[in-house]
Amino acid sequence: MPVPAHRVLTGTAAAALAAVLAWDLGHLDGAPPGRVALGWALTLTGCGALYWRLRWPVPVAVVVLLCNTAYYPLAQRDWPLLLLALALALYTVAVRGRLAAAVALAAVTLLAVVAGEHAAASDARHVDNLALFLLAGLVAVGRALRVRQAYAVTRCWPPPSPGGSSPSSPRPAPPGAGPTPGRRRGCAR
Incomplete structure (x- = not known):
C-alpha cells in the first residue's frame, strides 16, 4: 500500500x-542555550500557526507578526524562516479578501522594522530594503489574485444548465456548431 x-x-x-535543530543546539558558539531554545520555540x-492560515487568516498573521517581533531582538541567529x-501570512490575508487588515499588518511590520533598525545599537542592518518591499509586494499580489478570482467567478456565472442549454437557446446545438450554448469561452468546465 x-x-x-x-x-x-x-x-x-x-x-x-530535527536535523537543523540538533545542529543548531550543537553549535551554540557561546550563545546561552535558553535564548537558542526560545528562538526555536518562537520559530x-x-x-506552526500557518496551519490555520486559511481558516483564520488575520489572527494567524498577528501571531506570526508577534513571533517575529519577539524573535529578531532575542535570537542569536537571524534565520529568515519567520x-x-x-510574508505568506500577509499574502493569505490579502487573498482571502481582508485587504485593510493586510495593509495594516504590513504597515505595522514596516514601522516596527524601521523603529527596530533605528534603535539598534550597532550599525549593522538586519533586514534589507528588498525584504521590506517583498512584504508590501506580496499584499499587492494577493489582492490582485483575489480580484482575478472574483472576475473569473462573475464572468463564468451562471453555470450552464445540466442539459447543456441556456434559457436563451432552448434546444441543444447540432454537433460541430461551436461552443456549448450557455458556456462562455475561457470558463472552466
Missing part, C-alpha cells in the same frame, strides 16, 4: 527540522 504524499512530505519536513510557533512565514 503506497504512503500518501502528504505523509511523506510531513515526515521529510520533520526530519529536516515553531510562528510557522520572515518568510510572515
